[in-house]
Amino acid sequence: MAGVSGLVRRPLQQVSGLLRRRFHQTAPAALQVTVREALNQGMDEELERDEKVFLLGEEVAQYDGAYKVSRGLWKKYGDKRIIDTPISEMGFAGIAVGAAMAGLRPICEFMTFNFSMQAIDQVINSAAKTYYMSGVAAQHSQCFAAWYGHCPGLKVVSPWNSEDAKGLIKSAIRDNNPVVMLENELMYGVPFELPPEAQSKDFLIPIGKAKIERPGTHITVVAHSRPVGHCLEAATVLSKEGIECEVINMRTIRPMDIETIEASVMKTNHLITVEGGWPQFGVGAEICARIMEGPAFNFLDAPAVRVTGADVPMPYAKILEDNSVPQVKDIIFAIKKTLNV
Amino acid sequence: MDRQGQIINPSEDPHLPQEKVLKFYKSMTLLNTMDRILYESQRQGRISFYMTNYGEEGTHVGSAAALDNTDLVFGQYREAGVLMYRDYPLEQFMAQCYGNVNDPGKGRQMPVHYGCKERHFVTISSPLATQIPQAVGAAYAAKRANANRIVICYFGEGAASEGDAHAGFNFAATLECPIIFFCRNNGYAISTPTSEQYRGDGIAARGPGYGILSIRVDGNDVFAVYNATKEARRRAVAENQPFLIEAMTYRIGHHSTSDDSSAYRSVDEVNYWDKQDHPISRLRHYMQSRGWWDDEQEKAWRKQSRKKVMEAFEEAERKLKPNPSLLFSDVYQEMPAQLRKQQESLTRHLQTYGEHYPLDHFEK
Numbered sequence: 001m002a003g004v005s006g007l008v009r010r011p012l013q014q015v016s017g018l019l020r021r022r023f024h025q026t027a028p029a030a031l032q033v034t035v036r037e038a039l040n041q042g043m044d045e046e047l048e049r050d051e052k053v054f055l056l057g058e059e060v061a062q063y064d065g066a067y068k069v070s071r072g073l074w075k076k077y078g079d080k081r082i083i084d085t086p087i088s089e090m091g092f093a094g095i096a097v098g099a100a101m102a103g104l105r106p107i108c109e110f111m112t113f114n115f116s117m118q119a120i121d122q123v124i125n126s127a128a129k130t131y132y133m134s135g136v137a138a139q140h141s142q143c144f145a146a147w148y149g150h151c152p153g154l155k156v157v158s159p160w161n162s163e164d165a166k167g168l169i170k171s172a173i174r175d176n177n178p179v180v181m182l183e184n185e186l187m188y189g190v191p192f193e194l195p196p197e198a199q200s201k202d203f204l205i206p207i208g209k210a211k212i213e214r215p216g217t218h219i220t221v222v223a224h225s226r227p228v229g230h231c232l233e234a235a236t237v238l239s240k241e242g243i244e245c246e247v248i249n250m251r252t253i254r255p256m257d258i259e260t261i262e263a264s265v266m267k268t269n270h271l272i273t274v275e276g277g278w279p280q281f282g283v284g285a286e287i288c289a290r291i292m293e294g295p296a297f298n299f300l301d302a303p304a305v306r307v308t309g310a311d312v313p314m315p316y317a318k319i320l321e322d323n324s325v326p327q328v329k330d331i332i333f334a335i336k337k338t339l340n341v
Numbered sequence: 342m343d344r345q346g347q348i349i350n351p352s353e354d355p356h357l358p359q360e361k362v363l364k365f366y367k368s369m370t371l372l373n374t375m376d377r378i379l380y381e382s383q384r385q386g387r388i389s390f391y392m393t394n395y396g397e398e399g400t401h402v403g404s405a406a407a408l409d410n411t412d413l414v415f416g417q418y419r420e421a422g423v424l425m426y427r428d429y430p431l432e433q434f435m436a437q438c439y440g441n442v443n444d445p446g447k448g449r450q451m452p453v454h455y456g457c458k459e460r461h462f463v464t465i466s467s468p469l470a471t472q473i474p475q476a477v478g479a480a481y482a483a484k485r486a487n488a489n490r491i492v493i494c495y496f497g498e499g500a501a502s503e504g505d506a507h508a509g510f511n512f513a514a515t516l517e518c519p520i521i522f523f524c525r526n527n528g529y530a531i532s533t534p535t536s537e538q539y540r541g542d543g544i545a546a547r548g549p550g551y552g553i554l555s556i557r558v559d560g561n562d563v564f565a566v567y568n569a570t571k572e573a574r575r576r577a578v579a580e581n582q583p584f585l586i587e588a589m590t591y592r593i594g595h596h597s598t599s600d601d602s603s604a605y606r607s608v609d610e611v612n613y614w615d616k617q618d619h620p621i622s623r624l625r626h627y628m629q630s631r632g633w634w635d636d637e638q639e640k641a642w643r644k645q646s647r648k649k650v651m652e653a654f655e656e657a658e659r660k661l662k663p664n665p666s667l668l669f670s671d672v673y674q675e676m677p678a679q680l681r682k683q684q685e686s687l688t689r690h691l692q693t694y695g696e697h698y699p700l701d702h703f704e705k
Contacts, residue, residue, distance in 0.1 A: 063532045063605065087538070090504040115468055240619065
């Protein structure tokens with residue numbers, strides 16, 4: 001009996017308790033915090049919470065940070081937790097990575113992100129990739145098209161075959177602007193037939209112009225570099241099933257020849273992009289954005305699809321490496337999915 | 342020269358003619374005057390930013406005077422005296438700081454980022470020490486061209502900690518380039534004193550590690566700087582090898598207008614250097630002891646230089662800003678189609694809505 005009454009009573013108490021709490025509950029007044037203060041608070045809290053956390057960078061200690069984000073932290077935590085470094089972004093970024101590898105939790109502050117470019121090797125090749133890296137592949141195999149394609153002031157070209165390589169490098173050398181030429185190591189040893197005009201000393205491929213490697217009617221397939229070859233293979237396979245792919249070799253990443261892609265999409269009504277680079281913020285993303293912004297959007301019968309490398313640092317084991325980049329079967333799959341066949 | 346302007350070792354007196362020494366003095370003091378006025382103008386909100394050269398004028402002028410006019414200069418950001426010695430007009434200094442229509446940089450960079458092709462002074466770039474490998478590359482090109490031309494690369498003791506400095510030194514030595522590395526060791530990198538920047542024997546001691554002949558000089562003795570640079574230049578051309586000069590000096594001013602150095606050093610320390618060991622006063626003592634200068638002339642020159650600076654200053658402030666359509670040019674050598682479209686779009690927009698913009702401040 002006692003048990004049952006107890007059971008009955010408790011819920012009632014709980015309910016009235018809840019009601020009582022509700023009445024007295026008021027939300028805290030909205031607190032205005034600047035971004036600087038928020039960052040400072042965040043760091044302060046983490047420094048307090050975990051002894052392994054420390055801050056290093058130029059002017060972060062007694063000076064309170066060049067932009068005052070670390071104000072008060074040196075005074076509170078001292079020399080062991082807040083460290084002023086000599087002027088070497090590459091140096092202290094590397095040190096931060098090493099400290100992290102040894103079990104500490106560094107906050108590595110670059111005075112401005114422009115200066116982080118002096119440490120970009122440490123940030124990408126050491127910090128970003130270390131956890132995954134087990135050999136040479138991760139630091140030698142990444143596609144930089146999206147990285148360099150992002151920057152005004154650079155031109156970026158990406159050859160696929162021998163003709164591309166020759167014509168583009170000659171144009172690049174003659175161009176008065178800085179040109180990044182993204183050569184794919186795996187293509188170095190692959191032979192291609194060089195047509196007569198390409199054998200001339202004055203053979204140039206214009207920077208900023210894509211090439212339609214294979215005309216088609218059902219779908220536009222856009223790629224650059226080594227994947228162009230895979231796309232052509234996929235197109236051959238699909239041709240036997242009656243699907244005619246129009247394969248476009250971009251040749252130039254920046255300035256991108258979007259007009260050729262648009263004209264093709266307006267003809268075929270379907271689009272996939274293929275690249276070896278990582279999926280986020282990549283070449284395919286840029287193409288899709290531009291298609292949406294231009295006249296070809298209204299001609300799409302299906303959403304455009306990106307076929308990209310896997311979202312991991314490149315693994316070393318051959319079988320894993322092969323599976324981290326788009327293969328012919330992936331391209332065929334994407335085409336069929338887009339065409340709904 | 343000692344602190345009273347007396348030659349210590351007569352065999353090292355460069356015996357420069359009066360005219361040249363006067364030019365040294367006037368360059369240093371004109372720079373000092375310009376610095377004072379432009380620093381103030383930033384405090385008054387008239388320009389956005391400024392960096393002074395107080396205390397380091399000797400390093401600029403002594404070295405610049407020892408070079409040929411065509412020698413290529415790569416600086417860090419505290420070498421305006423080199424340009425001043427090469428007769429860069431006050432109007433041009435001001436134009437860059439104000440970003441007005443006469444600025445060769447077309448208003449794109451923050452103040453003190455000077456550049457002058459005619460005077461062979463490469464445009465200043467903010468990230469530290471990036472100029473060092475570039476200078477080496479330019480020196481290599483100069484060697485290939487066989488042109489009796491060297492490159493001088495200035496940087497501070499803090500920037501020497503950068504990885505780029507290591508790479509630059511090593512390549513200069515292995516590629517045998519005619520380059521002078523000139524380190525202004527001024528005691529501070531913003532607030533970081535040399536005791537926290539390095540534990541070795543400064544920058545000069547690093548040179549031999551790369552196979553680079555190095556020397557440390559009193560940076561506030563303009564003749565010592567001159568002598569070292571002159572000899573380094575002679576040998577760099579004759580022998581195609583790099584030289585490292587570490588000029589010991591002191592940064593009397595704040596790092597920039599964004600800094601208040603009283604937060605990390607005492608006023609007494611600053612005053613000591615300002616009063617006891619300043620390159621300008623040391624040279625003045627020298628000139629006075631030779632009867633080449635006196636208090637009358639000092640007074641007159643101060644008035645005249647101030648007037649010159651003020652005139653250029655007021656003129657620069659009155660000038661228009663560059664045409665907005667210059668936003669789109671110079672990204673590439675030729676303007677790409679999509680930028681041209683954007684430029685035309687802006688032009689059209691301004692034609693219709695121009696009245697809502699402060700177009701009067703900009704050149705048409």
